Structures are given as C-alpha cells and as structure tokens.
Amino acid sequence: MSSRPAGPPRVYGLLAEFERPEELVAAARRAREAGYRKLDAYTPFPIHGLSDALGFRGTKLPLVVLVGGLLGCATALGMQWFSATIHYPLNVGGRPLASWPSFIPITFELTVLFASVFAVLGMLGMNGLPMPYHPVFNAPRFAFASRDRFFLCIEARDPMFEKGGTREFLSGLGAREVVEVEE
Amino acid sequence: MSQAVKRGRGGPPVIEPGHTYASVTDKISSIVLSRRTPMFWLLGFFVSFVLTMVLLGAISYLFAKGVGIWGVNQPVGWGFAIINFVWWIGIGHAGTLISAILLLLRQEWRTSINRFAEAMTLFAVACAALFPVLHLGRPWLAYWLLPYPNTMALWPQWRSPLVWDVFAVSTYASVSFLFWFVGLIPDLATLRDRAKRKGFQIFYGMLAMGWRGSALHWYRYETAYLLLAGLATPLVISVHTVVSFDFTIGIIPGWHSTIFPPYFVAGAIYAGFAMVLLLAIPLRKVYGLEDFITMRHLQNMAKILLATGLIVGYGYVIEAFMAWYSANPYEGYMIANRMRGPYAPIYWSLMLCNLATPQLLWLKRVRSSPPALFGIAVVVSIGMWLERFVIVVTSLHRDFLPSSWGMYYPTIWDWATFVGTIGLFLALLFLFIRFLPMISIFEMRTLVPEAGAVGMQPVPEHSVAGEEG
DSSP: OOOOOSSSSOOEEEEEEEESSHHHHHHHHHHHHTTSSEEEEEEEHHHHHHHHHHOOOOOEEEEHHHHHHHHHHHHHHHHHHIIIIISSOSSSTOOOOOOGGGHHHHHHHHHHHHHHHHHHHHHHTTTTSSOOOOOGGTTTTTGGGGGTOOOEEEEETTTOOOOOOOOOOOOHHTEEEEEEEEE | HHHHHTTTTSSOOOSSSSSSSHHHHHHHHHHHHHHHHHHHHHHHHHHHHHHHHHHHHHHHHHHHOGGGGGGGSSSSOOOHHHHHHHHHHTTTHHHHIIIHHHTTTTGGGGGGHHHHHHHHHHHHHHHHHHHHHHSSSSGGGGGGGGGOTTTTOOOTTTOOOHHHHHHHHHHHHHHHHHHHHHHHHHHHHHHHHHHHHHHHHHHHHHHHHHOOOOOHHHHHHHHHHHHHHHHHHHHHHHHHHHHHHHHHHSTTTTSSSSTTTHHHHHHHHHHHHHHHHHHHHHHHHHTTTTTOOOOOHHHHHHHHHHHHHHHHHHHHHHHHHHHHOOOOOHHHHHHHHHHHSSSSHHHHHHIIIIIIIGGGGGSSSHHHHHHHHHHHHHHHHHHHHHHHHHIIIIIISSSOOGGGGGOOOHHHHHHHHHHHHHHHHHHHHHHHHHSSSSOOOOHHHSSSSHHHHTTTTTGGGGGGGOOOO
C-alpha cells in the first residue's frame, strides 16, 4: 500500500450489477465465451451453475479434510498406544496393554475434530480470509451483494480487458449498471 | 428442491408467500440492527441474568466449602451434577442434528430453525460441561483430564469411559461451534453492510472476516459446509453414545445394558427437539417470525418428537422386560425398586411425561396448536430430567449389598446450581437473539420464490454443491 505511487488510482476492474441470478449466470457464461478469464461474481447466496459458468474447476478442500482426518486418527491412536504400552504401561488384571477396542472412541473423536478444523481453516485459507480490505468494497452499491443484487466483475489484469470495450460488452449483457472499481 | 416443494403440497409452506431476497434480509437483520428491543427481551434477560448470579453464588459457595454442600453421599456419589450434565448434553443434540442430518437428508424446512438450534446446542453444552468439573471435588485440577506432558509422567486412563467423555464432549463443543460460526459468516457480512452505527460495522466487519460473497468462495464454502455436516452427523450419534458408556460400562444393575446407547441417543434428540419447540414458539410470536417459522416447522418437529418419544418408550419397556427375562436377581430388584420403591413417584411421573403425554401428538389438532405443543415440550423436558434422575439415583441407591443401601436427597445448593444453569442458558440465548441473526439469512434467500425459478436448480455435474438450502 505504502509503495503505491501518487496519482490517479489504478483500476481493479469493471463491476456489472444484475437484478436476477439467472441474468448473472448467463452473463458470466457469455463473458467466458467471449474470452475473458479473470472473472469473479459476487452474490448474496450460493448459485449453482455459477462456478461452472465462471470456469472454476473443483477444489482441493476435500483432500485437505481427508488429510486432517487421517492426521487426527493417527495422533489419537499413536498417543494412546505410546502411553499405554511404552511410556506408562499399567497392568490392569493382566489385560493386554495395547487394548485397542477401548482406544476407538477417542480415535473417532479426534478424527472428526481434526477433519472439521481442517475443513474450516482450509476453506478460510483457500478463500484468503480474513481479508479486511478488498477493492470491490469500493463500489458504491456493493453492499447490495449481501442483500438482493448480483455482481459480475471483469478484472483489469485480464489480458482482454480494455476499459471502453469491456464496459460496452458488460452493458450489452443486460447489466443494470456498470461501474469502475478502483484498486 | 423441486422434490421438497412437491412434498410440501397440501401442508403449510416453509415460508409464507410474498417474500423476496430483500424482504427476507431486511426483516431478519432488522431484529438485530434497527428494531426496538422488545419488553419481552428486557424482562427475559433480567430474569435469566438474576438466575445466572444465583449460579455464580452457588459455585462460589461450592468452591469455598466443597461438594459436601450437595446431597451426594455414599452410595449415591453422582447426584444432581451428573443428572444435569446428561440432561443438558441431551438438549444440546437437536442443534447439530437439525443442521447436519436434516441438511444431508435435504429437509429444507430446517433452514429457518437451524441457526438458533445450533446456538442452543452451544449454550446447552456449555451448561453441561460445568457440571462434571464442579463435581470433581478439586475443580482446579480439571486440566488433569487432558493428556499433557507433566512432571508426574502420568496419562489419562484410556480405558475409562469418563476419559472418552472428555474427548467426546470437547470435540462436540468445538465442532458445533465451528459449524455454527461457518454458517454465520455470510450473515455477519450482511449485518456489516446493513449496520448504520460505526461500532456495529466494526464488530460485524471483524467477525465477517471480509466475506464478500465471491462465487469461488461460495463454492468452497458449500463444500466445507457439506463436509462439516457429514462429519457432525456421526459425531452427534457418538456423543450421547459415549455419555451412555459412562453408565453402561459399569456393572451397576440398571446401567449395564446394551440398549443404553441407542436409547440415550433417541432420548437426546427427543429432549433437544422439545427444547427447540419450547424456544421457537415464543420467539416466533414475539418477533413476528410466523412467516419464516411456519406451522410446517412446528408440525414436523412435533412428528420427530413423537417418533423419538416412541423409541425412548421402547427403551423403557425393554429395560423392564430384560430385567425380568434375564432372571438376574439384581436387575429384577432394580426394576421392582423403581416401580415400587421410595422413588416410585418419580418413575411413574417419568412414564406419564415421556411415554403417555407425547401420544397426544398422534392427533393433527394437537400438532397444529402452538400452545399445545409448547405444553407438551415443557412436559417432555421435565420428563427427560426425571429419566436421568431415575437412571442415576435408583440404580446407585440400592445395588448389590443391602447393608450399603442409602437414600439421596438434593440440597438447596443442588437446586440453586441447576436453576442457575437454566439462567445461564437463557441469558446466553437472549444475548444471541439480540446481537446475531437468529435465522440464517442467506439460506432463507434461497427459499423465496424468485430463487426457485433458476438460482438453486442443481446442475448435474455439481451435485456436491447442490445440497445447500
């Protein structure tokens, strides 16, 4: 931020506002067909088919959760086995030290705990949250993205981005309004 | 979605007609942001705050004097602390059940009740977790329950169900919190964008962590939410199972039984739904939320109450049958003592509350009447508490040796602690209603008719993301 040179603010992208989710999905699809690649949409609730229209292909999150679960499982079993057989063996009525059936409840609980924590932190981390500042918040009507409006943003770093042409393109998609978002 | 709509044909709708994205957003966020705090809230918060102070007083006196101020003794070493622990934990089961299991089963009517049911879960678990710690005798050593490197080179006893319980309850509390908070993030962003006062903007802004509703974020969000639901589902079942292990791993007559885990889990859901009804009925009235928490919700919850009530009733019957069929003299005496011994009035009140009263729910007229449902919910909550009293006290007070039999009577401090936790629970709930959206706003948006047109139709290759809403 501090290194930003004085002068007119740089443009982050163009933000088009739509009133209905189906218009947004159609617009996103058309923009992608037109060759735009640096796209994002902002909506008040998840809209199915939108991530497809924007060209997102899956997420690695389930893998992160799987790793978390396995890690929790290994931690719990390892801890119980180590303490019961090596670090503090306790002979209770001649029963086996590695009495694994009684290790199951804690193993299950820690598997779920680790997997859940990985799911939440993984989701936040991949989404780059917490992120206190983001350029789109500069758009005057952006607060409606958490109420009843649907926004499509074509970012300036897109190779096809060109202020006048892109603005015209977005207006042609039936946007209610197109605004320039400052960095 | 279309399937659920079809199923709703004939009955009341899950959301009253005429709502839009904007009206849903504004109505729910106005409760927190702009509407005047109703008298009901002030009065309710005052009463529950006073009761919370009673709890603090009772705990302070306990810390000064020790567990001798309670009615626990030999042979009944468990008393109110464990009764209340199991009762509260049971109540805490409905929230995650509604959020997770009903989500996986695509029951979209869960949407308007899941948020406050989850909050209720958290507060109930907080109340529950107090009791075992207070019951320790030396509560300042509670951290000994956790495995940590210590100079004594000691470890918890992994073969003990009480240690399993520590892990089960703390995992349940953590995962319920995560589930609740993840659900809140988009709504916190809504409140941040709607708030007029600087302080609220900062407060909600920090909690929302910069959520901006990006399509890519929503995609990962839904994946995470669905995975959490999948993880929480077996967790809900496991927690009360492990609580039942506290009893059933022991060889006390009346406890050592394989019916306990399923019967405890059903009892937990039963108690939990009773509490959700108990809270939902006054809340929808006071805050005018009849459009969102419709008769459909109350009727569906009543049906779940009836179904789980029947499972619990089956548990009672099987307990008595097995006591006879096993031909074990101690088991036989246990059930005879329950039915005819000094605590018989409590046993028969329990049967009246939990077995007889819910049968009224077979009648559609009862299921459609909020006051009747409220009454039944109160009776069931009392019944579930009595059930835990019967399980804990009647089994312990007369076990194998008649020479060591005794009686258990709670003291004023037992009652003060119990009533105090009810106060704490309600106080936390009132604060939640005041400062956080009690209905999930973004999920309600997906239920309005304009979203039904196109927004939420699941795309085939995206079946995973199609669960939300």
